[in-house]
Each structure stands twice: as structure tokens, then as C-alpha cells.
Amino acid sequence: MSTWSPSAPRTALVARQTLYRNIREYFYARSVLEVETPLLSQAPVADPNITPMQAGQRWLHTSPEYAMKRMLCAGYGDIYQICKVFREGEAGKRHNPEFTMLEWYRMGWTHRQLMDEVAELLQLLLAERFNDLSTLHLTYAQAFQQFAQLDVHQCSDQIIAERGQQLANADLDLDRDGWLDVIMSHQVEPALPHNTLIFVDQFPASQAALAKLATDTQGVLIAQRFEVFFNGMELANGYQELTDAKQQLQRFQHELQDTGRPHDAHLIAALEHGLPDCAGVALGLDRILLHLLDAPNIAQVVSFDWQRA
Amino acid sequence: MANYSSNEFKPGLRVMVDNEPCIMIDIEFVKPGKGQAFSRVKLRSIRTQRVWERTFKSGESLESADIVDREMEYLYNDNEFWYFMATDGSFEQLGADSAAVGDTIKWLKEQVIYEVTLYNDAVVSVTAPNFVELDVLETDPGLKGDTAQGGTKPATLSTGAVVRVPLFIVEGEKLKIDTRSGEYVSRA
Numbered sequence: 001m002s003t004w005s006p007s008a009p010r011t012a013l014v015a016r017q018t019l020y021r022n023i024r025e026y027f028y029a030r031s032v033l034e035v036e037t038p039l040l041s042q043a044p045v046a047d048p049n050i051t052p053m054q055a056g057q058r059w060l061h062t063s064p065e066y067a068m069k070r071m072l073c074a075g076y077g078d079i080y081q082i083c084k085v086f087r088e089g090e091a092g093k094r095h096n097p098e099f100t101m102l103e104w105y106r107m108g109w110t111h112r113q114l115m116d117e118v119a120e121l122l123q124l125l126l127a128e129r130f131n132d133l134s135t136l137h138l139t140y141a142q143a144f145q146q147f148a149q150l151d152v153h154q155c156s157d158q159i160i161a162e163r164g165q166q167l168a169n170a171d172l173d174l175d176r177d178g179w180l181d182v183i184m185s186h187q188v189e190p191a192l193p194h195n196t197l198i199f200v201d202q203f204p205a206s207q208a209a210l211a212k213l214a215t216d217t218q219g220v221l222i223a224q225r226f227e228v229f230f231n232g233m234e235l236a237n238g239y240q241e242l243t244d245a246k247q248q249l250q251r252f253q254h255e256l257q258d259t260g261r262p263h264d265a266h267l268i269a270a271l272e273h274g275l276p277d278c279a280g281v282a283l284g285l286d287r288i289l290l291h292l293l294d295a296p297n298i299a300q301v302v303s304f305d306w307q308r309a
Numbered sequence: 310m311a312n313y314s315s316n317e318f319k320p321g322l323r324v325m326v327d328n329e330p331c332i333m334i335d336i337e338f339v340k341p342g343k344g345q346a347f348s349r350v351k352l353r354s355i356r357t358q359r360v361w362e363r364t365f366k367s368g369e370s371l372e373s374a375d376i377v378d379r380e381m382e383y384l385y386n387d388n389e390f391w392y393f394m395a396t397d398g399s400f401e402q403l404g405a406d407s408a409a410v411g412d413t414i415k416w417l418k419e420q421v422i423y424e425v426t427l428y429n430d431a432v433v434s435v436t437a438p439n440f441v442e443l444d445v446l447e448t449d450p451g452l453k454g455d456t457a458q459g460g461t462k463p464a465t466l467s468t469g470a471v472v473r474v475p476l477f478i479v480e481g482e483k484l485k486i487d488t489r490s491g492e493y494v495s496r497a
Contacts (some may be wrong), residue, residue, distance in 0.1 A: 036444045089316045092338025141370055168364035181344035237342040
């Protein structure tokens with residue numbers, strides 16, 4: 001096919017329209033407000049594992065999280081957004097550097113309540129191809145125990161690194177979390193049962209990002225963060241949101257040391273004003289379409305993929 | 310020498326990995342939501358043809374491998390080397406050892422043009438054209454009327470290769486063979 005033509009067939013655009021309509025009806029019925037936030041902001045994302053793109057003097061957002069949290073601090077209540085987000089270098093069969101995200105926040109909810117809502121929404125959105133999807137809940141430790149035979153909170157850095165090197169077939173010079181990512185993506189994820197919505201939560205505290213910390217039943221410090229996997233693909237990432245401005249600033253400063261990026265003063269000021277208890281989640285919509293249409297490549301569900309954009 | 314960064318990885322790219330010249334077959338970009346990004350790359354070693362997988366961190370780069378493909382005509386062999394001649398008018402000749410010729414030995418015929426892959430100016434592999442025409446050296450005579458049943462029998466070709474052919478084929482005939490599958494296509 002020549003490069004002037006769209007990479008997705010018209011049927012995929014129809015499926016996308018239906019998907020957006022279903023999402024909007026779902027949230028409308030639950031009085032969750034649809035919002036829009038700027039794509040271009042003065043400060044970039046802090047997460048060192050995500051590379052933002054720059055446009056002039058501004059940064060393209062990599063997720064609408066910071067601006068939406070400022071709305072939460074301002075007392076706007078339950079909100080959701082469907083928007084394009086931009087991440088440098090993330091291109092592959094399941095990644096496009098410009099992709100569509102659904103992000104939403106529930107005030108006063110725990111991340112467990114939010115996981116139930118994510119399951120309900122995904123069951124609805126995927127129903128056309130997957131009937132009555134069941135759910136499976138695993139902690140990060142259970143997933144590693146079951147599918148990688150590792151006691152993830154107890155075993156040494158060396159054991160983690162050795163397993164990772166074996167899977168990567170190389171010494172990639174990574175820290176413990178980096179090797180855990182290798183084991184998760186190379187061994188655990190591919191082994192997760194198919195045709196089931198898999199919720200993994202209680203991540204290591206070192207992978208908390210913007211999630212609150214807690215201790216599990218064994219007394220181990222963990223992050224109240226969850227991810228959703230479906231048929232070998234990660235679909236969503238959610239948090240019991242960190243509401244403590246001081247802790248947030250510390251995490252930002254720690255992350256920004258590595259990247260040299262400026263921190264988002266607006267967000268810190270908003271958090272100092274006060275973020276109420278809430279839970280939030282981000283979901284990749286292009287991947288929902290990959291599953292709905294049984295498409296092997298993200299190019300087939302976005303109108304013009306990265307090569308044709 | 311050029312360097313390729315992980316975001317330039319693509320099938321067909323020729324790179325040095327652990328001092329081995331390799332060709333990339335398939336690349337999968339892996340990115341855990343909040344974690345480190347990787348490229349999982351399936352590679353084929355140019356020398357040994359071995360296919361293996363290796364993971365790279367995003368941002369890692371690899372040196373390009375000095376690999377050149379040349380169209381060359383097969384001339385003869387002296388039991389140690391198989392000799393090929395450049396078709397660009399230079400009449401340059403190169404010898405390939407048995408490791409470089411590999412399985413392509415089954416399809417080597419004088420005056421046919423092959424793709425010869427050079428690494429640091431030495432022949433590391435020889436690839437046959439998709440189709441070659443070879444004579445039948447030996448095959449059992451087919452029985453009359455068997456053609457309708459579409460049966461096959463083995464036939465030994467002039468290069469020593471043995472392929473399944475229809476029963477009506479007789480010794481001395483010239484056949485068109487698909488070298489990728491090793492299958493009979495038609496009478497030539």
C-alpha cells in the first residue's frame with residue numbers, strides 16, 4: 001500500500017467511533033465529567049522512563065495526569081478524558097509514539113474500588129469479541145511466584161539480575177527494578193492466562209510512581225498501584241493516588257536528578273493546596289481496538305501510523 | 310563505521326553483536342507502563358545462520374557490520390573452494406569454503422548467478438536464486454497412466470540434490486526447482 005493512504009481500514013475507524021461512544025455513555029451515566037487539558041505544557045513529565053517531546057518552548061504531554069490532578073485539587077470532582085498523548089521513541093507493533101489514552105479519577109475511592117470499575121468497563125468495551133470476560137487478581141509477588149518461581153520481595157539483587165540476564169541473553173547493566181521489568185515483560189507477562197482480565201497490584205515500593213505506599217500482610221512495603229493485562233498485553237495502569245505534597249516533591253526531585261528536566265511547579269502548588277483521597281487510572285485505547293479487531297499491528301487501528309504521519 | 314541506535318532497529322539491518330556479524334529478522338519493542346523500555350531482537354548470525362534472541366535497552370546502539378552482497382557467477386570447485394566471478398565486468402574471482410557455501414551446494418550450477426555475501430571481504434554465505442534449472446541424472450521410470458493420480462517419486466539432479474518429482478519425469482529432462490522449498494515446479 002502506498003504511504004499517502006491511511007494505515008487503518010475504514011472498519012477500524014468505525015470500531016473506534018463505537019468505542020468512544022461506549023466510553024462516553026458509560027461515564028455520562030455515572031456523572032463523571034469529560035474534560036480537556038492542554039496538550040502543550042510548561043513542564044514535562046518527571047518519570048525518567050518516559051521521554052517527552054518538545055514543541056517550541058513547550059512540552060507535549062505524555063499523559064494528562066498532572067493537569068487533571070490540578071482539577072481534582074480545585075474540587076472539580078470525578079473527571080475523565082480521552083486524548084492523544086506523546087512519548088518519544090515508543091514505536092513498535094503495539095506502540096505508536098502518538099497514541100490515545102483514556103484517563104479517569106474517582107474521588108474518595110480506593111484503588112480496589114477503581115479496579116472493579118475498570119473490570120466492568122473493559123468487559124463492556126470488549127464484549128463484542130469477548131463474551132463475559134472473567135477477572136483474575138494477583139499481587140505482583142504472586143505473579144512472580146507463580147510464573148517466574150521467584151520470591152520477589154525476598155530474593156537478592158543478584159538472583160534477580162541473573163534471571164534477567166538469562167532472559168535478555170545479555171548483561172544490560174540495570175538496577176533491580178530494571179531487571180524486574182525484564183522478568184515481568186519476558187517471562188511473567190507472556191505466561192499470564194489468556195482471555196481473562198488480569199489485575200496485578202501491590203507493586204514493589206520502588207516502582208510506586210505516583211501511588212500511595214502501604215504495607216502488605218507480610219509487613220512488606222508496597223505501592224498501591226495496579227496494572228491490567230489482557231492476552232499478553234498491558235492495558236491500564238492505576239493508583240491509589242499519592243496525596244502528600246511533601247512526598248510528591250521528594251519523588252519528583254529524586255526523578256528529576258536523573259533527567260535534568262524542570263519540575264511542574266503548578267502541580268506541586270496544587271498538591272500543597274490539597275489533593276483529596278482518590279484513585280485514578282490510564283487505559284490505552286488503541287490496544288483495546290487491537291483486541292476487538294484481532295489486529296497484529298497498531299498501524300491497523302490508528303488512521304495514519306507513525307511512518308505515514 | 311555507522312552506528313544504529315535502538316530506535317533505528319528494523320528487519321534486515323546488519324549489525325555486529327558480540328563481534329559476530331548478524332542480520333535482524335524481527336524486532337519487538339517492549340515497554341512496561343512505568344518501567345524501562347527494551348527492544349527484543351531476533352537475529353541471524355551471518356556466518357553460522359543460527360537464529361537467536363537478544364534484548365537491548367532503549368538507547369543502546371550497535372555498530373553496523375561491513376557486509377556486502379554481490380551478484381556473482383559460479384565457475385567451478387577444486388574440492389576446497391568454490392569459485393565465483395563478479396558480474397560487474399571486473400572478472401574478479403573469489404573462493405568460498407564449504408561452510409560459506411553451506412546447503413546452497415545442492416543448487417550450484419556453472420554459469421548461474423548467485424548472491425554472495427561478503428564480510429570483511431571474505432565470502433560468508435552464498436544464496437541461490439529462487440529458481441534454478443537442473444537436469445535429472447537418475448530416477449525410476451514412471452508407470453504409464455500414473456500421471457492422473459498425481460503421485461511423486463525421488464529424482465537425483467545433476468548437482469546431487471534429491472527432489473520429489475511427478476511420475477512422468479524421465480532421466481535427462483531439465484526441471485525448474487524452487488530453491489527456497491526444494492520443490493519441483495515444472496519442466497524447464
